[in-house]
Amino acid sequence: MKITVVGAGYVGLSNALLFAKQHDVVLLDIDKSRVKLLNQKVSPISDTCIQHYLTESHLEATTEKERAYQDAKLIIIATPTNYNSETNYFDTSSIESVIDDIQKINSKALMIIKSTVPVGYTKEISNKLKLKNLIFAPEFLREGQALQDNLYPSRIIVGEKSKRAEKIAKLYLKATVRKDAVLLCVDSTEAEAIKLFSNTYLAMRVAFFNELDTYCIKNKLSALDIIKGVGLDQRIGDHYNNPSFGYGGYCLPKDTKQLLANYDDTPQELISAIIRSNQTRKQAIIEDIKSHNVSCVGIFRLTMKADSDNFRESAVHDVLQGLAQEGIKIVIYEPTLDVKEYLGHPVMCSLQKFKSASDLIIVNRMVPMFSDVMEKIYTRDLFGIN
Numbered sequence: 001m002k003i004t005v006v007g008a009g010y011v012g013l014s015n016a017l018l019f020a021k022q023h024d025v026v027l028l029d030i031d032k033s034r035v036k037l038l039n040q041k042v043s044p045i046s047d048t049c050i051q052h053y054l055t056e057s058h059l060e061a062t063t064e065k066e067r068a069y070q071d072a073k074l075i076i077i078a079t080p081t082n083y084n085s086e087t088n089y090f091d092t093s094s095i096e097s098v099i100d101d102i103q104k105i106n107s108k109a110l111m112i113i114k115s116t117v118p119v120g121y122t123k124e125i126s127n128k129l130k131l132k133n134l135i136f137a138p139e140f141l142r143e144g145q146a147l148q149d150n151l152y153p154s155r156i157i158v159g160e161k162s163k164r165a166e167k168i169a170k171l172y173l174k175a176t177v178r179k180d181a182v183l184l185c186v187d188s189t190e191a192e193a194i195k196l197f198s199n200t201y202l203a204m205r206v207a208f209f210n211e212l213d214t215y216c217i218k219n220k221l222s223a224l225d226i227i228k229g230v231g232l233d234q235r236i237g238d239h240y241n242n243p244s245f246g247y248g249g250y251c252l253p254k255d256t257k258q259l260l261a262n263y264d265d266t267p268q269e270l271i272s273a274i275i276r277s278n279q280t281r282k283q284a285i286i287e288d289i290k291s292h293n294v295s296c297v298g299i300f301r302l303t304m305k306a307d308s309d310n311f312r313e314s315a316v317h318d319v320l321q322g323l324a325q326e327g328i329k330i331v332i333y334e335p336t337l338d339v340k341e342y343l344g345h346p347v348m349c350s351l352q353k354f355k356s357a358s359d360l361i362i363v364n365r366m367v368p369m370f371s372d373v374m375e376k377i378y379t380r381d382l383f384g385i386n
Contacts, residue, residue, distance in 0.1 A: 029063065203252040
């Protein structure tokens with residue numbers, strides 16, 4: 001059947017490629033340059049698995065709404081829902097705009113929201129627009145491994161208890177490589193809560209091990225030994241425990257804030273503490289770097305992960321700005337930026353010149369290319385993994 005996916009980001013592109021081998025898939029995006037790249041079989045985002053599948057797929061990308069929506073049986077909405085700090089709410093206007101266009105062009109199509117939304121949103125918008133064909137299905141993807149996580153999912157969750165929801169879950173399962181994923185159909189509001197609570201738990205885990213690491217810095221203890229010992233408890237586990245400069249990326253910062261906003265008048269302490277903890281960690285990192293008394297700090301990569309090209313909400317940004325406010329000279333090495341300056345700081349295209357110019361090199365995730373200047377490296381990466 002014809003499946004249309006709206007939005008060519010991590011979620012949209014990975015969903016489109018998941019179905020492209022078994023169905024006729026059209027990917028709709030407003031970015032003409034991104035569409036052109038996709039039709040040339042070039043991934044606009046950094047993801048090795050996506051690039052491999054894109055080369056072999058018959059995926060068609062377009063900017064034309066009529067072409068995309070006409071005759072589609074299933075339309076997957078994966079547009080961005082950035083957190084608006086003024087309203088304390090996700091900006092869902094892109095979803096509503098897409099729904100409006102679909103209703104005008106192909107109102108019989110079944111719509112699946114893959115964008116992250118506030119708890120209660122799907123039910124609210126369905127009632128408001130009198131929709132019977134809108135379903136929410138959460139995504140659980142990592143940047144740089146989005147398609148891999150779709151091909152090998154741990155669970156497939158659909159936000160509706162119905163026969164058609166079960167068919168959607170099985171449709172996804174049929175397209176995956178891993179066939180033992182748990183299928184779970186729940187009401188839409190519960191599905192939305194699952195997404196936000198899952199990401200908030202992950203943020204809490206990051207915050208916990210970061211605070212453990214901050215304690216070790218302050219008291220000159222081995223964070224590596226302590227984390228290894230803590231992880232031997234099977235209830236805790238030896239995973240997702242590598243210290244960093246703070247949690248960041250597109251999902252965790254905005255999802256934790258949205259969940260906190262959803263609590264509204266519900267008593268809580270932990271959710272707000274997770275958000276505060278992340279800010280405290282970044283400030284602790286800034287103070288620790290300052291203690292090295294260097295005049296020029298090099299920032300290696302503005303991304304959160306070694307295999308990502310996404311700068312959004314990167315903890316490195318706050319560290320960079322905090323150091324600059326202290327009057328410390330900053331130089332940046334970011335190969336994905338084709339500019340001479342970023343936020344007023346020089347961007348160097350030569351790694352060797354970057355190494356020479358820096359008294360201290362800030363690296364959130366270690367890479368082998370610094371073996372010759374290890375005495376300059378500042379990182380809290382203990383395990384060499386994201």
